[in-house]
Amino acid sequence: MSTLEIRDLHVSVTDPAGESQEILRGVDLVMRSGQTHAIMGPNGSGKSTLAYAIAGHPKYQVTKGSVTLDGEDVLAMSVDARARAGLFLAMQYPAEVPGVSVSNFLRTAITAVRGEPPKLRLFLKEMRAAMADLSIDPVFAERNVNEGFSGGEKKRHEILQLQLLNPKIAILDETDSGLDIDALKVVADGINRFRATEGHGVLLITHYTRILRYVKPDFVHVFVGGRIVKQGGAELAEELETSGYEEFVKKAGAPA
Amino acid sequence: MAALQGAVETTAPVSRLHEQRSYDPADFGVPTGREEEWRFTPLRRLRGLHTDAPLPGGKVTVECDPAPEVTVENIERGNRRLGTAYVPADRVSARAFTSFAEATVVTVPRGVVASRPTVISVRGDDPAGAVFGHVVVELEPLAQAVVVLDHTGSATYADNVELIVGDGATLAVVSLQDWASDTVHLSHHHAQVGRDARFTHTAVTLGGSVVRLAPSVRYAGPGGEAELRGLYFADAGQHLEHRLFVDHGERNCRSRVTYKGALQGADAHAVWIGDVVIRAEATGTDTYEYNRNLVLTDGTRVDSVPNLEILTGEVVGAGHASASGRLEDHHLFYLMARGIPYDEARRLVIRGFFGQLIAQIEVPELHARITSAVEAELA
Numbered sequence: 197m198s199t200l201e202i203r204d205l206h207v208s209v210t211d212p213a214g215e216s217q218e219i220l221r222g223v224d225l226v227m228r229s230g231q232t233h234a235i236m237g238p239n240g241s242g243k244s245t246l247a248y249a250i251a252g253h254p255k256y257q258v259t260k261g262s263v264t265l266d267g268e269d270v271l272a273m274s275v276d277a278r279a280r281a282g283l284f285l286a287m288q289y290p291a292e293v294p295g296v297s298v299s300n301f302l303r304t305a306i307t308a309v310r311g312e313p314p315k316l317r318l319f320l321k322e323m324r325a326a327m328a329d330l331s332i333d334p335v336f337a338e339r340n341v342n343e344g345f346s347g348g349e350k351k352r353h354e355i356l357q358l359q360l361l362n363p364k365i366a367i368l369d370e371t372d373s374g375l376d377i378d379a380l381k382v383v384a385d386g387i388n389r390f391r392a393t394e395g396h397g398v399l400l401i402t403h404y405t406r407i408l409r410y411v412k413p414d415f416v417h418v419f420v421g422g423r424i425v426k427q428g429g430a431e432l433a434e435e436l437e438t439s440g441y442e443e444f445v446k447k448a449g450a451p452a
Numbered sequence: 453m454a455a456l457q458g459a460v461e462t463t464a465p466v467s468r469l470h471e472q473r474s475y476d477p478a479d480f481g482v483p484t485g486r487e488e489e490w491r492f493t494p495l496r497r498l499r500g501l502h503t504d505a506p507l508p509g510g511k512v513t514v515e516c517d518p519a520p521e522v523t524v525e526n527i528e529r530g531n532r533r534l535g536t537a538y539v540p541a542d543r544v545s546a547r548a549f550t551s552f553a554e555a556t557v558v559t560v561p562r563g564v565v566a567s568r569p570t571v572i573s574v575r576g577d578d579p580a581g582a583v584f585g586h587v588v589v590e591l592e593p594l595a596q597a598v599v600v601l602d603h604t605g606s607a608t609y610a611d612n613v614e615l616i617v618g619d620g621a622t623l624a625v626v627s628l629q630d631w632a633s634d635t636v637h638l639s640h641h642h643a644q645v646g647r648d649a650r651f652t653h654t655a656v657t658l659g660g661s662v663v664r665l666a667p668s669v670r671y672a673g674p675g676g677e678a679e680l681r682g683l684y685f686a687d688a689g690q691h692l693e694h695r696l697f698v699d700h701g702e703r704n705c706r707s708r709v710t711y712k713g714a715l716q717g718a719d720a721h722a723v724w725i726g727d728v729v730i731r732a733e734a735t736g737t738d739t740y741e742y743n744r745n746l747v748l749t750d751g752t753r754v755d756s757v758p759n760l761e762i763l764t765g766e767v768v769g770a771g772h773a774s775a776s777g778r779l780e781d782h783h784l785f786y787l788m789a790r791g792i793p794y795d796e797a798r799r800l801v802i803r804g805f806f807g808q809l810i811a812q813i814e815v816p817e818l819h820a821r822i823t824s825a826v827e828a829e830l831a
Contacts, residue, residue: 251789254781279791291786295804304800305790340804341786357790 198229198266198282198364198397200250205261207242207249219245221422222261229364229397232411234433236402237419238441243401244288246419247369251285252278265365280309282364286354286371293341298353299323301341302360309361326359329389331382347374355386366390367399372407384410405437421448464488466729466761470668470697473539477504477550480543489542492723492755494691497662499608499636501544501582510581512607514556515573519566522597525557533557534586537614538642541666545640548584548610555586558599562618566597569626569815576607579634585611589625593618593646598814601627603637604659610638615653619646619673624654624814630825631659633690638664645705647673654813655711657684657692658825666695671702671734678707682724683809683822685829686752688717695725696741700734709741712809714802714829715752724774726758730767738768745776746805799830 207220219242227233237243249256250263252275263270265281273281293301302323307313314322327334330352342350351371358366368387372380388411391398400411408416408430416432417424418441425444426432469488474480483490483502490502500507516524527533534555540546558570572587589599595618603609617623623643631637637660645651657663669678684692698707713722726741745754758772779801787797803826810822 253785274794275785275788276791276793276797279789285789287786287789291780291782293783293786293801293804295807296787296800301787301790301800304792304796305787308791308793308796361790 198395199226200283200365200397200399201226201262201264202250203262205246205249205263206259207245208257208259209245209255210257216257218259219256219422220249223423225417225424227365227397227399229395231415232391232398232400232413233415233417234400234402234408234413235417235419235424236405236433236436238445239403241419242422243419244369247285247367247401250278250283250367251275276308279361279363284358284361284363284366286351286358286366286368288370288373290342290350290354292343294343296341297338298341299337302357305357306360322360326356329359330356330386332356348376348379351375351383352379352386355383358390359386364395365397365399367401369401370403371400372402372404380407381410387411405433408433418444420444466727466759467731467763469727470541470699470729473541474546475535475540475549477543477546480546483543489695493664493693494662497636497691498544498638499582501547501608501610501636501638507582508580510583510608511576511578512583512585512609513575513577514585515575516556516558517571517573518558519568519570519597521560521564521566522570523559523561525559526554527557528554529586531555534588535614537616537644538612538640540612541640541668544610544638545612548612549586551584552586552611555588557588558590560591560595560597560621562592563594565595569598569600571600571602574601574603574609576605576609576631576635579606579608579636582608582610585609587611587613588616589614589623590616591618591621591623594620596622598624598626600815600818601625602630603628604630604632606632606634608636613639613641615641615643615651617643617645617649617651620648621646622650624652626654626656626813626815626818627665628818628822629655629657629660629663629665631663633659633661635660636662639666641665641667643667643669643678645669645671645676645678648675649673650677652679652814653681655682655684655694656822657682657694658829660690660692662691664693664695666697668697668699669707670699671705674703674705676702676705678705680707680709681809681812682711682713683806684711684713684722685826686713686715686720686722687829689719691721691723693723695723695727697727698729698739700728700730700737700739702734704736705734706738708739710809711743712746712806713744713754714746714748714805715754716748716829718751720752722753723755724757726772726774728759728770728772729761730764730770732763735764735766736768737764737770739770741772743774746802747776747778799827802826802830
């Protein structure tokens, strides 16, 4: 049983002019393994900032608040230590890493997360099985990480890593964006397999309700102007589907 | 982020820069450091190789382990078979041409395919004195061979390497500058590429105090192809300079130059000069040159200068790219976000940066040695 606890989180970025801009203005969120939370909000509301701040991207400065995983101070950890502690961020725009093959990358990451190198034969078997689950062509193992991948291939590659690295809490940042319906189903199946296994929690960040038809959330948080403005169950997503974010944006008095 | 340092354009046209040729050192002045071709080189560290003062002799042993199909001869200076393809282009080169004792001449007969690489080992045992060398590799028409020049040890060494690639022949040269840290090495590798011949040259420069290597190509007939690759890793205090010159004077020839380097430590200095001239008669030329430098720490210096002079309107392609910058933060973040510690992530990215280049080297036996040498630089 794991708990990710976000308390009064304030995060700023430095804009090109050197001015500090506050993006997150006091986020409170507690999630446990076994739960799926959806964070929904308009573009520019700070959803991705929340994801990157939890993962430790150096561009985002936490100015106030705390993030803990099972009581451990996540904000005090380096980026790689956060991943080893059990946090995983599926990125909206995964980086292309020239000259580093997918299989070499996966093996290195698994070694880091599990603390010991997997046996080569077992690793290959595990990787191939996970690739088959996500309808990824085996040739991708020898391609460079994300290099020349289509949008859908990149997202499936993120879910492949989710499956192999087996974190406690997965944060999925707009994993549904840019996917056609078939790819969306493959990705959703992958997420559902992950959360069906004990000890796993999912924080799903999305702009659209489409993916929530395939991945049913337990909780929905409406995110506007850098904070959560409304919380509810799956029915809140339905409501947003018909009414949109406008009402919340107006109420929050923040730019959408 | 992509801090391009010292990308100073030269004023003289490329064709003019390479005009002066002579076997006689007296035809070249003693460089002062203000000359275009010497302005990046630390003359004070050349141990007098560029001056006119006589130098004490050192000790360099040249040994050749040939493929069974090729012949190897040792020929004394003054023989007319030497210096046919290449006329020295600077003072040190001319001095080497008039000072070496014996040349190593490798010949691959017409139509013969060498069954394994021919390895010429150049080993220095004394950095105090100066030694001059000369190597000729001649592939007769339609021959095929791979030649490795393996430089190790401590030396003050200047040499010329003539590479004659006959019509329809294929020559791959891999030159390893794996010197000890006190070596000074100045060298010209000149290829004469015949009609429809194919030439590849890979410079791997990791060792030495000062290494200045000038690979050049001239085409002796139409349809020739040249691919010049390089990999270097400059550490604190090292000066590694590569001066490329591709002279397109024949129709329908192709050239590719790809050099990648990394720098770390105080006063690590890398120089890359990429001169290409496409002469009026060289219609149908296809050329591209590329230099990329990875700056791993503060206090390093990169000079990357591509020069392309085009004297005909009818080219297939002509371009160049040069960039110097630090490791990409988003690469490191992505790897670290998967649990990979910083040092390991950095190693992965740098290995990836060089990996493709290493994989192209025609001698698979060398891949592991070069990869581990690069790893050792990172440790």
